[in-house]
Amino acid sequence: MISHRLSLQIEHYKSCTKTILNLGLFKKTYKNIHIIMSKFLPNKDDDYSLWYNELVKKADLAENSAVRGCMVIKPYGFSIWEKMQAVLDKMFKETGHSNAYFPLFIPKSFLSKEASHVEGFAKECAVVTHYRLKNSPDGKSVIVDPEAKLEEELIVRPTSETVIWSSFKNWVQSYRDLPLLINQWANVVRWEMRTRLFLRTTEFLWQEGHTAHATRAQAVEETERMLEIYAIFAEQYMAMPVVKGIKTANERFAGAEETYCIEALMQDGKALQAGTSHFLGQNFAKAFEVQFTNKEGKLDHVWGTSWGVSTRLMGALIMAHSDNDGLVLPPMLAPIQVVIVPIFKNEEQLTAITAKVNELVAALRKRNISVKFDDRDTQSPGFKFADYELKGVPVRIAVGPRDIEAGTAEVARRDTKEKKTLPFENLEEVIENLLKEIQENIFKKALDYRASQTHVVETWDAFLETIEKGGFISAHWDGTPETEEKIKELTKATIRCIPLDSVEESGVCVYSGKPSSKRVLFARAY
């Protein structure tokens, strides 16, 4: 709990930091301190959330918009999202799903058809009540035309289960129509009180999969399959280790029978839910009367699932790997994997360097490596080095006159900051391997970090002490919502999930002392 006085001090500190960051004098006079200040980013360990916000803006990923709580995703940030989309979309298609698009607006009556669902979202829905504007009497502005009131208000989708299931009703008649495997890429709106770029914004982008199946078993299988896809994506592409698990009743999606999730640990010791997959049972099928005739000729309700990941993954990606010099992107998702910076004093040198570099660019592209040759003469090499580090480009190659003479290039990797001068000959193969190594290395680093921050705790005292340090706590829980609530109230920690690989072992609840058969994962979360 941060006291008011302390929060004021933090405010003061932040504004001072900003001032210092912008004082050129400071940089000039105290070169050493300038190095510590590190590329004008706040220090990650001093103030993690300030570091995060500044990084998002300075790395040109996103910025706040004129609309409260909504963000503008800038070209560089969006290109990372596009890479994520491309990979996920391919994975969805490979597992038999098709894309479709459903409307942004949902009739209000749809939301009330599934009782627990509406309860979960009612408080954060944007509502459209009118469909026309007109000039104000004084002609200086526009006002909502009171005559243009909608008969039934429209809800801006916070998620699309209801519109989609109202369509599914028409799409499904026979077991031959099943399974129905649909995905949509869309924007959704949830009127959140407090927002943060990428992590929680009023409007965000996501994909939502919605499927219908003939049997319970098939729907559960689908739920688990998609969770697995999310886990593979997180670990193999984002290089971010995740725990697969099941949510407790408190944390479950409104309208689901079971919510599966992947949970990741950020560098400040807080957990982040990175994706969810819901087994909906027959809840929506019953609410929207989606029935089919089975092989035996009997009418039955279908079984549903829904699953999604959002632009929140961008926040996860940023917080999982980045450092005080800026972003660290996994090569699999980096829009630019290799940047080549020429070092030249005159046109003649640049021409010689360009000729040599073009060979390398062609060879790298042949291997499907995205490469940028930054031959602008308007920025100095030093500026470019720092800038591409800020943007998380995994590999940088510098080529100058000395290299041309020696037949070499300087290769620097973003993750370790290691620099090596290597022969130009066959460099493309070295780079290709280096990209793989970087991908593995940042995953391993994140995995080691998580291991060091996952604590097995047996007693309440130890729990209280450990939760302050951050990280995951693996502890026994008696399975009651009351205990879960109480722990949340006392520590702000929630049960992130019951891990799928949690082993059966008898123990006692860390809070109540009642018997328990499994450990669950606690953490403070985003």
Next chain:
RNA sequence: CGGGGUGUAGCGUAGCCCGGUAUCGCGCCUGCUUUGGGAGCAGGAGGUCGUCAGUUCGAAUCUGGCCACCCCGACCA
């Protein structure tokens, strides 16, 4: 919705107490010198001081209203 804070050039700010059209840095533009880790020097452009009203010869500055944003809390698949 409660508590606190801030609005001055693209960004970050000084000035406000004690009224006289605005300070500094970054960035931007031009020129020359530079270029192997955010280049230097010289010159230059850019401001309805959030907004509306009041006090005054005169308002960034004083008074009142309004608006916006930020932080803390409540809330949050």
